Amino acid sequence: MVGSTPPHIYLHGTFMLLTTLSVIGWFAVMVVFMSLVEHQVHCNLMHKVPRLRLLKNSAARKRIFTSHAVEHHSQYRKDFHDEPLPPGEDRGIRLNLLEGLFESLPLSLLLGLIGYASGYQTFFIGAVVWPGVVALHHTIWNQIHLEMHQPKQRFFANWEAYKFVARHHFLHHKYPDKNFNVAFPIGDFLCGTIAHPSEADWDAMRAEGIAPKGKMVLSFDSKHEGKQTDGQENRGESKRAA
Numbered sequence: 001m002v003g004s005t006p007p008h009i010y011l012h013g014t015f016m017l018l019t020t021l022s023v024i025g026w027f028a029v030m031v032v033f034m035s036l037v038e039h040q041v042h043c044n045l046m047h048k049v050p051r052l053r054l055l056k057n058s059a060a061r062k063r064i065f066t067s068h069a070v071e072h073h074s075q076y077r078k079d080f081h082d083e084p085l086p087p088g089e090d091r092g093i094r095l096n097l098l099e100g101l102f103e104s105l106p107l108s109l110l111l112g113l114i115g116y117a118s119g120y121q122t123f124f125i126g127a128v129v130w131p132g133v134v135a136l137h138h139t140i141w142n143q144i145h146l147e148m149h150q151p152k153q154r155f156f157a158n159w160e161a162y163k164f165v166a167r168h169h170f171l172h173h174k175y176p177d178k179n180f181n182v183a184f185p186i187g188d189f190l191c192g193t194i195a196h197p198s199e200a201d202w203d204a205m206r207a208e209g210i211a212p213k214g215k216m217v218l219s220f221d222s223k224h225e226g227k228q229t230d231g232q233e234n235r236g237e238s239k240r241a242a
Contacts, residue, residue, distance in 0.1 A: 019125070026126040030133040032186055038137070039187030042180040094145070095138045104134040141183040145169075166210040171195040174204075 115123030
């Protein structure tokens with residue numbers, strides 16, 4: 001029939017649509033999974049001594065714990081940021097991207113084997129997306145963590161999204177058993193480890209320049225039921241629920 005679309009065009013379009021949806025789906029799943037991995041590693045390896053002897057006596061685990069819980073938190077416990085330090089003395093601020101990619105390989109290999117054995121090609125997409133998400137996470141983590149602790153007014157420093165994660169991490173340094181996520185703050189919500197800022201915390205975050213601008217924020221502490229504060233200048237007045 002003149003003017004009709006060849007069937008292979010429809011097939012190609014359908015294939016591209018399904019592939020795109022599969023990539024988006026795997027990306028969303030892997031972002032959540034990466035957030036949970038970050039949460040559990042930060043919580044159980046960087047802040048706690050594991051009970052499992054193999055992990056407890058691991059040199060890598062001891063290095064991570066010392067670098068983060070001892071050096072990083074001791075340096076930034078009172079002052080959230082400081083002046084830039086010489087290379088190699090940034091106290092656990094950066095993640096190693098190459099190590100992260102290497103550590104992502106087992107899951108990618110597993111997904112590839114599942115795809116090969118089952119015949120479902122979508123698992124091959126997951127095998128490729130996972131290292132990409134790890135690389136994205138480590139890159140974002142390194143950039144925002146540096147800006148949080150060694151601010152240089154990087155291009156994203158005034159973004160509200162950055163200020164949100166900066167507040168999230170600021171509270172982790174105030175409450176080390178809360179807010180374990182840095183780059184993808186999803187695991188804390190799923191695991192119930194969200195820190196609730198006090199009025200003093202909001203004051204400190206305004207002083208840091210990471211409080212919301214032009215918005216009213218509600219904070220809670222043990223002494224007040226609630227307080228509305230202006231995110232720019234005014235601190236407002238305490239109000240109790242009627």
